[in-house]
Amino acid sequence: MPTRLFIDGEWTEASGGALPTYDPASATVIEEVGAAGQADVDAAVAAARRALDSAEWAGLLPPQRAALLFRLADLIDQHHEELAQLETRDQGQPIGISRQVSVSGAAEHFRYYAGWVTKIQGTTNPVSFPDTFHYTRREPVGVNALVTPWNFPLMILAWKLAPALATANTVVIKPSEVTPLTTIRLVELTQEAGFPRGVVNLVTGDGSVGAMLSSHMDVDHLSYTGSTAVGKLITKASADSNLKRVTLELGGKAPSVIAADADIDAAVGGNIAGSTLNSGQVCAACTRFYIDKKREQEFVEKLAAGVGSLRIGPGLDESTQLGPLVSERHRDHVERLVGVGRDEGAELVVGGQRSDGDGYFYNPTIFTGVRDEMTIMREEVFGPVLAVTSYEDDDELTDLITRANDTQYGLAAMVWTRDIKTAQRLSAGIKAGGVFVNMPAIPDMAAPWGGYKASGWGREMGPWAIDAYTELKSVWVNYGY
Structure with missing residues (x-):
């Protein structure tokens, strides 16, 4: 499998060398994965920016965009056992969990949000101005950095990537350097599914790559799952740069x-x-x-x-x-x-x-x-x-x-x-x-997921993820002019 970066529809060498990823059951190296540098991150963000308003992506009708997500879900199913074994080798989780939770859950997230594509609506509102028609539009936030953890790398990426693509955003994905392999394979499958170049980009590497995305002036929204300590660093970097929107699912006790x-x-x-x-x-x-x-x-x-x-x-x-x-x-x-x-x-x-x-x-x-x-x-x-x-x-x-x-x-x-x-x-x-x-804590794609206090900001999954990945525009039309 390629262990390079994926930028603007092409697999490319990382400028920062390589990092090993280990099989935790044997403590042996599985692969060496590219370590992105600042130039790589800049290139990935620039590619996502170009694709955002391209005719190939922004010009798709909702049923066409939904078809891409359904196709990706089908490809995950076709490669179900391959993905499950790769997740287990890289992360360590029992193969039954990889099959039933990680891979099956990833496919279902893409199907769930594929269904949402044709149902993202605005509203018309009775305002107090005479001869005025008011309505709202849901528009993509823009370029989204998706920074994922090492515990459920495939499924947690799916619950970020699926709503981001459903709402016509473009993305730069940064997986944990500890468990990057199923993310790389999923990005391959997005290419096979036919997503236009630049819509999905991948930069691998350690925490420094996440820091570059957190402070990047041309990233509009960053979604992060991981520790509260890193979440605080991301929040500060966002405030010190362009005040990008931040969605955080952090620690728990x-x-x-x-x-x-x-x-x-x-x-x-x-x-x-x-x-x-x-x-x-x-x-x-x-x-x-x-x-x-x-x-x-x-x-x-x-x-x-x-x-x-x-x-x-x-x-x-x-x-x-x-x-x-x-x-x-x-x-x-x-x-x-x-x-x-x-x-x-x-x-x-x-x-x-x-x-x-x-x-x-x-x-x-x-x-x-x-x-x-x-x-x-x-x-x-x-x-x-x-x-x-x-x-x-x-x-x-x-x-x-x-x-x-x-x-x-x-x-x-x-x-x-x-x-x-x-x-x-x-x-x-x-x-x-x-x-x-009377049940253990197991999230579902149709219910909101997120925390109070130091466990995070915002909610993922369900219709609440549509809010996270869209801007609400208010349009006023004075037809009496």
Whole structure:
């Protein structure tokens, strides 16, 4: 596969050399991928600017643009197994997750937004001026930089790229240097689908490439998924340059509240799924557990038995349930925070060490006796590390809500209860972009996705993504003139 940059419809060599990308299950190099320099980024942005108003792209009728997105979705389906295996080799996730979540989810995002192309409408509005006709238009924002993370590289790119193309924007894609391979392959498929030259551009490389796009004076909108720390840098770079629009989906520290009346077996199963999916490398992973004191022992015992039974191994092994962490650097980060949890007095129930093997494996870990002020309750671990604390059954729900909200983050939360009043009060009180009752936090293309507080700005998916990638123009016509 080409590991070069894709600029203005051509694969070209990167000016900054190359970077290796590793198989996290074996710690071996898979490919070396081009590292873009400033000249490459400038060329990609210029190509996107030229294509934006070109007859080949801007002149397409909505059904023609929709047909391109449908064609891309079909190509993803045709290359389903190839993409799934590539995602697993580069990222480490179990092959079943790559197939069912990453690849199938990517195709469905393109189909969903292909359906939107012919339904993007303006409004007519009764204004207070006499003899005046007022209407609104939805127009593309312009050149969009799409900066994607390493945890679900293919699917998260799809949920940015699909609405961007549906609304007639042009894009410069910058994937994480840790997991760039399915992004490169998807860009190949956009070429095969027939998107005009310059509409989709790709610049690979490390964080410096993202910084170049963040501060670029000719980028109109930047959509980023990743850490809160980098999100702050992007926001500052935007403000210091051209004040480009910014959409941010950032870190999380999701609470999971298990009420005394909850179905404990269902809560255990759902919370294992919600905390160990992709080895816990999910921004919405539940990592803070608030369990009613009367049910704590039962919950912890069943939770420990459940995570202890997970089969750990390479993602390409069909029997694997928990794959490796994405890199040696990230495994060191998880290991450091587990050590901090021990040092601060949390009680280790299970795990707490690396798994055997050549790759970046880490055993699922459970702490109990955790206090709200502990580091593992406050910092995003982004690994299979679960922190359990309890509350008394006579505590007021308002106190529990206060504890759940005692975090800088607000992306997702889970509630487990049979009582509708408890479910509604917690759902209303917890400050999070998504609250999931009796189910793990799994986004859907038709529902808004994004966070409160330091978990981000704006919403992606559903019709809300149409807002993110369009400008609303107001037109006034005085027909009495």
